[in-house]
Amino acid sequence: MAATDVDIFSNEEKRNLSLGGHVGFDSLPDQLVSKSVTQGFCFNILCVGETGIGKSTLMNTLFNTMFENEEASHYLNGVCMRPRTYDLQESNVHLKLTIVDTVGFGDQINKEESYKPIVDYIDTQFENYLQEELKIKRSLFNYHDGRIHICLYFIAPTGHSLKSLDLVTMKKLDSKVNIIPIIAKADTISKSELHKFKIKIMSELVSNGVQIYQFPTDDDAVTEINSSMNAHLPFAVVGSIEEVKVGNKTVRARQYPWGVVQVENESHCDFVKLREMLIRVNMEDLREQTHSRHYELYRRCKLEEMGFKDTDPDCQPFSLQETYEAKRKEFMGDLQRKEEEMRQMFVNKVKETEAELKEKERELHNKFEQLKQMHQEEKRKVEEKRRDLEEEMNAFNRRKVAVETLSLAQPVKKDKDKKN
């Protein structure tokens, strides 16, 4: 008997088994990690803030390196996105860092459209990824991922509250990207003012329903530090690449006549906290959130827009093939219908014109029928006249003949008379 019959025995219940020794799969995370390290990591930061608020300086300070930057002018027509990619390495870890700057943000008189280029850029990155994911032949594992993992929103240190531009922009971005608000140039605010400022900002964000990134507290190893940091948001930062000698150490700081603001001093500003949270502790979580939350939301909306559904009207789940086939059938049907419509339109046009021309022809014929009849009439009249004339002539001729015969006969009579 041929062994072709299939009996697939699916046992889905999971049993817990205990191992009788060291098997060795506890090296799996290490295998995964070493693979990731070989591949290299990629991270994309978006800096949103007014011109001159210190975005480039902060990036330089955070990553301890001089990135290229020209000072931006205040006179640009609109907001311009400027992405730059760098290859960094720390011990054996390679990082492909992309920093996207918003040049010209907040400079225009009318700032209503300021958020648009930013949203468009983020969406474009999502779209590119989605397109790659949908390709028939795709190579996701060496795709250069440009999706923004974190948006640092720079708040101006007014000390009072958020500007309306800030609220509007953050509201537009909060469903598309992880936002961490930071207070820039924090060395212009005193400690007490700062405290009040932070509370005001957070309450405004909450009351306007802006969702900022919360450091995750579900992983035991980092719950404590993350939840305490969550309470310090927004971080008040100071950036500097200049080094100043303080005591017997050289630190990065800003030198004022009244003192030195040390960047890495936690009682001077929250720079270290930002660096800890952003890079050392939660970088991977930011990447994951971007992929599993923001990107999925974008993808879902896009697919629904295109008419894809997970279940058909009877709530039966669609298989991918069915979906594509249904789409294709619809599509082909649509094309055929368009073709038919066009043909039909032409047929109608032809009919119309034919009818028109026929009508003209008929009119022409009628006209000439009339003329013909007129002619007939005239001809008849002419014939009548001719006949009359003929008759008259005949009558005259007869008269003539009669008279002549009479005159011929008369002379004989006269002679006769004479003779008598």
Added chain:
Amino acid sequence: MIERPESTVASIAQRNLEGYVGFANLPNQVYRKSVKRGFEFTLMVVGESGLGKSTLINSLFLTDLYSKDYPGPSLRIKKTVQVEQSKVLVKEGGVQLTLTIVDTPGFGDAVDNSNCWQPVINYIDSKCEDFLNAESRVNRRLMPDNRVHCCLYFIAPSGHGLKPLDIEFMKRLHDKVNVIPLIAKADTLTPEECQLFKKQIMKEIQEHKIKIYEFPDTEDDEDHKLIRKIKERMPLAVVGSNVVIEVNGKKVRGRQYPWGVAEVENGEHCDFTVLRNMLIRTHMQDLKDVTNNVHYENYRSKKLAAVTCNGGVDLSKTKNQMTRSPLAQMEEERREHVMKMKKMETEMEQVFEMKVKEKKQKLKDSEAELERRHEQMKKNLEAQYKELEEKRRHYEEEKSNWESQQRILEQQKLDASKTMEKNKKKGKIF
């Protein structure tokens, strides 16, 4: 407005860090997250009954996957090839692994084994299909990875070479799943026989262009040496055992014979440790990656290509189509169709205009013709009228002439008769 990125992938600027940044901690973050998520692995074993598949599984994972309560498929009677899966959850060192073992009892056991690989292929494809559907949903949630990551193929220790069934099976499955061939029950072969057997098998595998799982190249010298050693020992000759025996005071897993104990974990006795280290301790992740990046992508692109180009597949266009998603493909076809329709439209317009012009011309011609005839007839009539007028005038003239003549004659007659009367009266007549 988006500026063109100043550093494209090809020319990314290098930067040196001048101090501590902290992203060297990224690997730890990845480690933590992966442990939290847990791992999954699906292992398939294929081979004739009695080759020791279940025993090997138990030995590999140092557990009783198949025990009295859950008897292995080999202890059950079956008439046809089955594909059976068992899921177990095992923990070690804080790492959780959901292990799925897929067994194929009945494989190669019938008298006529044609197509006995079909259920296996169907199983693998159905798992890929499940993943494809889950990946393509609009609402995607956690996608469990049930795809087969590795297939251990058991070769009977004949000592001569591969059987036709072995070759046929591996040829059909090598581009669907990672195939690792093993020599089963290797304790029936002496080391020399084993060497020859291995050489013969590798030769036949190369002859038939069978692609068995290949270890990835590595830059690390030490790893490279290790991998080369493994490669030289392929296919691995294994011995499995559920029984722990005491040898020289040590408790080892082995098979007790009158002439000695064949130890499972002794590298000189068999390649079991090599298999275990490779399969579990060093290359488990790579097996999953190859399944995801190569075999699954293969399956997916074939599946989607079939959906997109249903019907005739134009080879010249296929290359372009492959770089697009099916939707982009449809967009392209839509654009082509729009162009075609435009062309058709202009053509039809042209034909239409031409025909209308023709007809209008005809109408004009016939109008002109009729006009001409009308003119002609008018002229005719006028001529006739003129003729008639002429005649009448002529006649009138004649008549008036004759009448005046008659009148003169009458007058003469009257005069003559009057004179006669006069004469009569006078009596001149005698």
